[in-house]
Amino acid sequence: MKIASLLTLVFLVLPSTLLALSTDRDQPIEIEADSLEIRDTENISIYSGNVRLNQGSLALRSERLVIHFNDQNELTLMELTGSPATFRQLNNEQQEITGQADRLEYREAESTLILLGNARLSHRGDTIESNTIRINTDNESIQAGGSNSDDRVKMLIQPK
Numbered sequence: 268m269k270i271a272s273l274l275t276l277v278f279l280v281l282p283s284t285l286l287a288l289s290t291d292r293d294q295p296i297e298i299e300a301d302s303l304e305i306r307d308t309e310n311i312s313i314y315s316g317n318v319r320l321n322q323g324s325l326a327l328r329s330e331r332l333v334i335h336f337n338d339q340n341e342l343t344l345m346e347l348t349g350s351p352a353t354f355r356q357l358n359n360e361q362q363e364i365t366g367q368a369d370r371l372e373y374r375e376a377e378s379t380l381i382l383l384g385n386a387r388l389s390h391r392g393d394t395i396e397s398n399t400i401r402i403n404t405d406n407e408s409i410q411a412g413g414s415n416s417d418d419r420v421k422m423l424i425q426p427k
Contacts (some may be wrong), residue, residue, distance in 0.1 A: 291323030291356070300332070310336040318347070324357035329371070347371040351385060365389045368400070378405040386411075392425040 301316025312334045320327040329352035335344040351367040358364060369384030382388065382400040388409070389395075397411040398418040412420040 291325050294323035297321045310338065312336075318349075324355075326353075326355045327371075328353045342375045344375065345371075345373040362391055366400075377403075379403055392423075394421075394423045396421040 297320070298314065299317070299319040300314035302314070304313040304315070305311075306313070314332040314334075316330065318327070318329045318332045320332070327347060329347035329349035331346075331348045333344075333346045334342065335346075337343050348370050351369055352371045353365070353367040354371065355363060355365045366380075366382055366386070366388045368382035368386040370382075372381040372383065373379070374381070380402040382402075384398060386398060386400040387394060387396045388400050388402070388411075395409065395411050397413075397420045398415075399411065399413050401410045402408070403410075412418050
């Protein structure tokens with residue numbers, strides 16, 4: 268597995284996952300971490316320790332980033348964990364979208380970004396908090412909460 272192809276594949280997908288500024292995809296990708304481990308036989312790359320990923324307006328922060336690929340070098344899953352793991356991005360209207368959770372997962376096949384554990388999503392002062400928040404990046408829908416009554420949803424909606 269080639270490192271350059273891994274990185275290119277991952278970051279071509281990321282901007283669309285967060286309802287991004289359309290020019291982010293054309294920006295260079297910068298990654299910093301305390302360590303990197305590539306496991307070719309398992310098709311994964313593991314970035315550990317103060318992970319910082321930037322591409323255009325997209326900024327991801329976590330303690331650990333694990334990227335899973337299939338045998339064709341296609342992204343299947345990205346897992347970010349931290350205390351919390353966070354993302355920040357601008358949309359085409361230059362409005363900031365932020366999110367944080369104990370764990371962030373991007374599932375390519377489902378075009379789904381999942382915020383798990385102490386999840387929070389914010390946009391223009393409005394916030395959604397829950398244990399689980401799912402964002403479908405194809406249709407831009409959001410689902411919060413779950414079947415468990417302990418997973419309640421809290422929203423703050425600013426007056427317009």
